[in-house]
Amino acid sequence: MIEKILIANRGEIALRIVRACKDLGIKSVVAHSTVDRDTMAVEFADEHVCIGSGPTGESYLQADNIIMAACLTRCDAIHPGIGFLSENAAFAKQVEEAGLAFIGPASDTIALVGNKVAARRIARKAGVPITPGGEEALIDLDDALRIAGSLGYPVIIKASAGGGGRGMRIVRDEEGMANAYALAKKEALLFFADGELHLERYIQNPRHVEVQLLADGHGAVVHLGERDCSVQKRHQKLFEESPAPRLSEAMREAMASASVALFRALGYRGAGTVEFLVDGPSFYFMEVNARLQVEHPVSELVSGVDLVRAQIEIAQGKGLGLSQADIHLTGYALECRINAQGAGTLTRVRMPSGPQVRVDTFLESGSVLSPHYDSLLAKVIVSAKSRDEGLAVMERALDEVIIDGVETNLGEQRQILASKLFRCGTVTTGLYGEVITQRKNHG
Amino acid sequence: MKTIESLDIESLFTLFEESSLSEFELATEHYEVKMKRTPTAEAAKGTVPAPETKPAEPGEEVEVITSPIVGTFYLTPAPDAPPYVAIGSTVGKGDVLCTIEAMKLMNQLEAEFACQIVRVLAKPEAMVEFGAPLFEVKRL
Numbered sequence: 300m301i302e303k304i305l306i307a308n309r310g311e312i313a314l315r316i317v318r319a320c321k322d323l324g325i326k327s328v329v330a331h332s333t334v335d336r337d338t339m340a341v342e343f344a345d346e347h348v349c350i351g352s353g354p355t356g357e358s359y360l361q362a363d364n365i366i367m368a369a370c371l372t373r374c375d376a377i378h379p380g381i382g383f384l385s386e387n388a389a390f391a392k393q394v395e396e397a398g399l400a401f402i403g404p405a406s407d408t409i410a411l412v413g414n415k416v417a418a419r420r421i422a423r424k425a426g427v428p429i430t431p432g433g434e435e436a437l438i439d440l441d442d443a444l445r446i447a448g449s450l451g452y453p454v455i456i457k458a459s460a461g462g463g464g465r466g467m468r469i470v471r472d473e474e475g476m477a478n479a480y481a482l483a484k485k486e487a488l489l490f491f492a493d494g495e496l497h498l499e500r501y502i503q504n505p506r507h508v509e510v511q512l513l514a515d516g517h518g519a520v521v522h523l524g525e526r527d528c529s530v531q532k533r534h535q536k537l538f539e540e541s542p543a544p545r546l547s548e549a550m551r552e553a554m555a556s557a558s559v560a561l562f563r564a565l566g567y568r569g570a571g572t573v574e575f576l577v578d579g580p581s582f583y584f585m586e587v588n589a590r591l592q593v594e595h596p597v598s599e600l601v602s603g604v605d606l607v608r609a610q611i612e613i614a615q616g617k618g619l620g621l622s623q624a625d626i627h628l629t630g631y632a633l634e635c636r637i638n639a640q641g642a643g644t645l646t647r648v649r650m651p652s653g654p655q656v657r658v659d660t661f662l663e664s665g666s667v668l669s670p671h672y673d674s675l676l677a678k679v680i681v682s683a684k685s686r687d688e689g690l691a692v693m694e695r696a697l698d699e700v701i702i703d704g705v706e707t708n709l710g711e712q713r714q715i716l717a718s719k720l721f722r723c724g725t726v727t728t729g730l731y732g733e734v735i736t737q738r739k740n741h742g
Numbered sequence: 743m744k745t746i747e748s749l750d751i752e753s754l755f756t757l758f759e760e761s762s763l764s765e766f767e768l769a770t771e772h773y774e775v776k777m778k779r780t781p782t783a784e785a786a787k788g789t790v791p792a793p794e795t796k797p798a799e800p801g802e803e804v805e806v807i808t809s810p811i812v813g814t815f816y817l818t819p820a821p822d823a824p825p826y827v828a829i830g831s832t833v834g835k836g837d838v839l840c841t842i843e844a845m846k847l848m849n850q851l852e853a854e855f856a857c858q859i860v861r862v863l864a865k866p867e868a869m870v871e872f873g874a875p876l877f878e879v880k881r882l
Binding site: 333348349350351352358363364365366367368371372 | 813845869871872
């Protein structure tokens with residue numbers, strides 16, 4: 300039984316988990332940095348422990364302090380949240396060895412899917428389509444040139460240990476390979492302490508669609524439909540929606556069943572996502588996110604399943620308590636991420652409310668944004684019967700938002716929402732460039 | 743430096759009074775002494791008592807040494823050993839002030855500068871978080 304959970308995270312996601320704990324009658328302890336002492340998650344939790352100073356390396360990545368805090372406050376589980384140590388297999392193992400439950404997949408699963416080469420291999424075996432490319436890690440520059448030559452340019456070099464857009468290099472032609480190879484190697488070593496690289500065909504302006512799954516670790520797997528996350532700025536997602544617009548029923552089903560097959564093959568436990576690139580009539584496996592995702596509320600709104608609650612119940616060994624037939628995906632949901640473009644004090648914050656609007660934020664007037672952490676200020680999520688209705692509700696909701704004191708992307712988000720491309724559902728990873736960058740360039 | 747054996751019983755009482763220790767035992771060639779504090783309401787609840795505010799004397803500047811990690815605070819190297827420091831004791835740079843147990847390791851916290859212990863702010867055998875005040879000291 301889990302009676303007390305240590306939350307090793309901050310911001311809106313720490314607050315989201317505190318709330319789930321309260322709903323389940325479970326005590327929560329928030330591990331926080333000195334900078335986050337006055338945040339809502341710390342205030343609402345039953346207990347809190349300071350684990351270090353502001354920089355993430357000194358606090359939210361201090362595995363020893365986090366585990367000690369959990370043991371000394373007599374927690375039985377650690378929820379790693381999103382980012383930080385959530386996909387760190389070594390940390391998950393340390394948690395397991397300390398006799399605590401890690402609310403997430405087994406450490407072995409995290410290690411397996413964290414390596415892109417290994418993940419591609421297991422995906423292919425499970426019958427999931429993968430982008431054409433090398434099946435093994437690159438040996439050297441000549442190997443890269445040989446594989447790229449047979450695939451045809453452009454290609455993309457990725458750090459095997461990478462993710463979230465880091466450690467990737469697009470190579471347009473043979474001449475660019477030597478330089479890109481050297482830089483990717485350097486970046487991979489620098490960011491991930493692992494110089495292993497692999498190479499795939501590069502798909503220009505694909506759509507980015509992902510499937511949300513829940514699994515109990517014993518073969519029971521359900522999916523909660525897909526989310527389209529194509530609207531991105533430098534690999535950072537801006538809008539996420541479900542169902543994905545203009546996606547054929549056949550592809551939707553194929554993607555979902557491929558994802559379920561992959562999670563079965565992995566013996567996956569917990570909440571997780573399979574990300575795909577969609578290129579015209581084809582879709583390709585990109586990666587497994589072995590954790591909760593920022594955009595999880597979108598799936599919660601269309602499925603009625605509370606994903607954080609489900610994560611905790613799975614960690615308690617209660618199983619899924621759900622079969623695919625119990626999942627009824629209805630209506631439409633859209634999330635808009637509001638990001639800061641600098642640090643500072645929020646002199647005034649007004650978040651939207653009213654019918655069909657959910658806001659996940661940890662900020663209020665007077666909150667101080669530290670330069671140490673990511674820029675997410677708030678997630679505005681709307682639910683509706685249809686996409687058209689949802690877009691209208693989102694427009695109304697964004698119009699109510701006031702954030703004074705720091706620059707935000709609110710203006711850009713309103714522009715994207717109003718753009719013809721977004722409204723008609725022809726979303727690709729190139730949309731931000733077409734709507735925002737080009738408009739800026741043309742005055 | 744004054745050793746504990748050279749102190750008279752009266753000053754031992756004063757030291758114990760001022761310390762945050764709950765029990766103290768000492769055996770020397772000449773005498774054996776046992777002291778035990780009656781638990782206060784606060785201590786019984788298991789909360790860390792707020793350090794009493796004793797105004798610093800004019801011109802006296804005190805500094806606070808804080809915990810660099812999360813762990814369990816110990817003033818003694820072993821359950822029956824004498825404490826590393828007590829109120830009034832002076833330590834040199836590099837001298838051990840306390841141990842903080844974390845991840846089954848006893849981490850000895852060393853003084854970064856020579857100082858005199860004014861107060862012990864953390865409760866022995868209790869959890870300390872990062873930045874928790876451990877000692878109030880006067881720089882020497």
